[in-house]
Amino acid sequence: MELNEYLEVFIEESKEHIQSLNDHLLLLEKNPSNMDTVSEIFRSAHTLKGMSATMGYQDLANLTHKMENVLDEVRNKNLVIDPNILDVVLDAVDQLEAMVIDIANGGDGTRDVQSIVNKLNSIEKREVIVQDDSTKKVESNNGGSTATIINGLDEFEITLLQESEEKNHSNLQIDIKLREDCLLKAARVYMVFDVLEKIGEVIKSYPQVTDLEEENFELDFSVLVVTTEQSDQIKQKVMKVSEIDNVTIIPFTVDDILQQQPINSEVEQTVIEVASTVEESNKVSQSNSKAVISNKTIRVNIDRLDALMNLFEELVIDRGRLEQISANLKNAELVETVERMTRISGDLQSIILNMRMVPIDQVFNRFPRMVRQLARDLGKQIHLEVDGADTELDRTVIDEIGDPLVHLIRNAIDHGIELPSDRVEKGKPAEGLLKLNAYHSGNHVFIEISDNGAGIDREKVIRKAISNQVITHEQAKSLTDSQVYQLVLESGFSTAETISDVSGRGVGLDVVKNTIESLGGNISIESELGKGSVFAIQLPLTLSIISVLLVEVGKEKYAIPLSSIIETAIVSKSETFNAHNKTVIDFRGKVVPLVSLKEVFNVSSSLEEDELHSIVIIRKGEKMSGLIVDRFIGQQEVVLKSLGDYLSNVFAISGATILGDGQVALIIDPNSLIK
Template identity: 30%
Template sequence: MNPLLAQFLAEAADLLTSVDEGLLQLERDPGDPELVNEVFRAAHTFKGSSGLFDFPELTRLTHAAEDLLDAVRGGKLDLDSGMTDDLLAAFDLIRGWLAHVTQHERLPASAGADAAILITKLRGPLGGDATTPVVEKAPIVHVIAPPPEWLSHFEQEWLDATATWLTTTSSTLRFARYLPDEGCFFRAEDPLHLISQVPALARIAVVPPDEWPSPDDYDEYACLIGFVLATRAGHGELDHLFRYVPDQVEVVELDGDALRRFLNGEVAPEPVEAADAPVVDDPQDPAVVEDAYAILAAAQTSLRDQQEVGGVRLASIAHSIASAAAALGDISELSDLNAEQLTETVNRLLGSTPAPPAAPPPPALIERSAPEERIDRGRADDPGGQVGTKILKVDQEKVDHLMELVGELNVAKNGLTFLADSAEEEFGSRVLSRRIKDQYSGLHRIAEELQAAVMDVRMLPLSVAFSRFPRLVRDLSRRLGKNIELVMEGEDTMADKDVIEALADPLVHLVRNSLDHGIELPDERTAAGKPPQARITLSAVADGDAVVVEIADDGRGIDPVKVKRKAYEKGLISEEELESMGDQEAVELVFRAGFSTADQVSDLSGRGVGMDAVRASVEKLGGTVTMKSELGTGSVTRLRLPLSMAVTQVMVVSVAGQRFGIPVDLVVETVRVPGGEIGRVLHQDVVVLRGEVVPVIDLAAALRMPWTPDENDDRRILIVSLHGQRVGLLVEQFHREVDVILKPMEGLLAYADEFSGTALLGDGLVLLVLNMKEVLGLAARAA
């Protein structure tokens, strides 16, 4: 994929999330201007970037959303839940499109039709299809005009020759006056540089200040001069070049006659000056109406005062009137250039136009009167710039790669201990061995710090995992007709990104469960003496090297008696257990495989995925899940997960000559017992440790590896604890504990459930790390 598109998709994901969050918050707190601004900005950025690609539907749809948000931002509209729904739907549609784009690099075929529906909806509150493409109107009005007085800045001789030339050739020239404001250097404007770019430039001259200052008072940073120029460049070229300073530029088109008249002492009367004011296509704008009014009034005067008007003069007046009429929204046909008709049109327009409160000052005069402001802007040399926190956005893959390198460093470091051993054993040098070990401990410390630093980079706030819930709860509660408030706490708690990612699915399942089964309908709640609005609390808190996430609701809770009966009916518990089982234990039965059944599966809680799946995925992360519930008051599910799962400490053991790793947190102790002390109870090998009978499993047998322990040797047994139960593993040998980076199983071994992953050891060997739960299951089946 083209990297720009990839970047856009990554950014889009972030923007969509913030739009969603913002909209939901806005619905609750509609007045918050900061929030509106934030959502608007996200939509705006989205639209801006979408324009870089050929996704016209995307741009149009975001444009419609942006316009609606802009109206809300400007206070023209109040956001209601209908609009919120439409906006959410629009961004949902976009999310779907982007998924398609990720796959196929183009929008789905249905995009146009889908977008059209939503665009209509979004534009509804704005007053229908207001696809007002704000066309940038040519800001400079051009007229074939009577000569302005500023032509006097050109040398007379040159004007004279030019007038003759234009008459002879029946051609025209564009003349412009450019009066920069005094402070223009402080906007990095360089008028002469701009003029040097005027194409087909015939002549320039300086408009000097009325009075040059004395050298001592001279401020070299105040722009005192202006320019006049003559060019054969087209109006379009001039408009483009002077587009940043339209109000400082006046352009007229003159023919030889006009120049000649100027040279004979005829100077332009007022109306034409006024016609040079910017004309914008918006009759609502009072300033424009005012300008138009002034132009028309002036035209009326000149039509009345001068009986004999003709040719260019009349054309220029007609042009002024047409511009003014257009500004007032009246497209007048002024094809016939006769004075009576023009007068009539002017009278008609003036009759329908409200008189302005005051005549506007000529635009050219305003520009030169702001010296204080300029000083303010210019001479402040204090170093501005505030320092904020600097956040670096790093590609996840890079961090993963860094983590891998740390892992390899650990491995290389561990290699030193092997070297130290062989220095002593093979080469008989204890001194060298000691020195290598010293080196090792130095390196070990650095590697540990490095590892901690990288792990820190991988930490993300829980808010990443929580962010989808406001939307989920809102949508589902509407569908279910339940009234639910979602409270989130401790979103700032940090955990490793892998943990956060893996947490997503179990959390969704648990929250859906609460919504679907836990929370009652408002009537039911009122009847039970509860407030009609229910509450789901999602909270996170760090606890040592673990993070505890709780999903609590104040719903109906779980009835332990019902659960027990159901478990009994399903054959999950014995009759005896049905009688003796305590309430807490009963509640936890929901985690048993096979407890969730088809009649419980609703559209909401996901099909066929029960609480057992939640427990399995949490345990896979090395975490635990527990549930507490009180009938009538609600349930709390508590997930406890390691803060980080990148580095696992494993105990290395070998069996049948092959090494395996076992997560250290499962290991209780290692014992050696004489072969004769292994007993046998109910076909199961056992060992008695401090009075407790512990079952012993032959790891080699469980993994189907041929191995018979030497009769005379002590038996080496690794005691592990799983779900509170102690089990002994018969192994061939114990090795050291090592820190490894666990990698998921790949290829053929991906389906080997008895292994949870692989890790590279210091001597280059690949270590298989055992999934103890599965291994015990295998052993049970083998027995």
């Protein structure tokens, strides 16, 4: 039997079963006596074991078999689930996921899982689980801690390291060993971090900061730092801290990381499910089987959907051309035929876009497990609420939005929600609340991450922004609360502060902002000190076909996305005035600066200066600008085409489209024109 043709299906179904294991194990933690949940977990494990054995991935099958034995003991009521047992089973699921990812990346799925197998055997025999020494301390041999800390990096941390390389900064791993007679290890760690924060940005430490503060380590710890200073200078500064035995500095690159760990990104979405109902491939218990509709769904490779979308985009361009020819010739039969073609292609467009739409649950479903683990690591009590997981987004947007959401959620848990003791002192429940909500509104999807934690301290943000030269003292006086909160999204707001807490927010959020804006979206922040914060993300439903307002500047045509437009207006020159060396207008009680597209894009025009300005009012969050154009053409649906790698950095231009007359119109990026 040729197994390669089944590999794609095996990978996708394995990921579904692993996600099911994670979801049901978290449900089991809340209700350990629910045997229906145990049966669901057992069924997923059993199916995964059978598929793995059939495909020849023996390590995967063996580990699943060991986990299945433990679940069988629970199912037969010979074993009672407790948090320690659940931790081991969840660790086993993590190992299974790592094996599947390795297979998806072209590997053979082999992995050293003897440690977790021993723990599962101990649970099955009702023995005491002994933690491995490797989980308690950093390996002292060269490279041991390197692998540990690098394998713990998430995609956002890797992105920060990549950006530092692009800026010609150095990525360094600094291994520090304390003397054996060191009495106050936590104090020495604090002093080391204080030195490192002054020379660059701390990306990560191993063990974690909480373990270092509580002295839950031996004598060794490691820190990843981004800096511009030389290694010799760094070593001299760190060695000045008393009771330091040795300092080893190891330069590394992002390529080194990628060689040591598979990156768990949304590349795993290479195959998507076109419909929501899937027939179960195996049923362990007939009594627990559910009625399913057979042969109603198929799996389609996303490359085929991309090819279909590209062909349809060409059809949209030709449709626009035919509409223009029809309007010019005014032939009744041609007009009727084109109108019918427009209706049919509109329906076809709706079907194709719906085929590409996938529930945001594909991103949300990994967060409950992440929140549980982070809460345990940080000693916090957090309840996660998820609403709107069935909200759908274009697959290309889904691919990109996962990492920003991970970063915002981790940020809220780590810095937003307080420790239980601190919450009780403030009169709050010990358990913090983290809400994740998604919903449609018009042609956009909104995702909100809210918490009832400490909120953002306005004054601390301003002080930090001034010290980092993000704003001046004069600018700070005129900022509203909303504008102050937006400062935490600015590049450079937190360049050397990872461990200490300024406002509860800020590390690396400029990366989040850049990613969201690259998708044509924006992010806004609301906060109340002591009550909590809300980060709201606005995203377009799809990235390929967009509604625009066509305008004319000189002899050139430009397209402005309707999602950024408030309204259009005709303004007399007498209604404009100058403020702070800028031309502005009074728009509904607000001062709005004007931007001349003729000057921005250096367009020559033979038209004489008119007493009236045609203005397009655009908005980005609470900021607005008015774009001065020569003429409004009208609204149209266009296909967004990339300008390619050579023209990727053109100011204020996000792409181009081909109009019905064959002319190329540049698509304006409104966010770039609002300051």
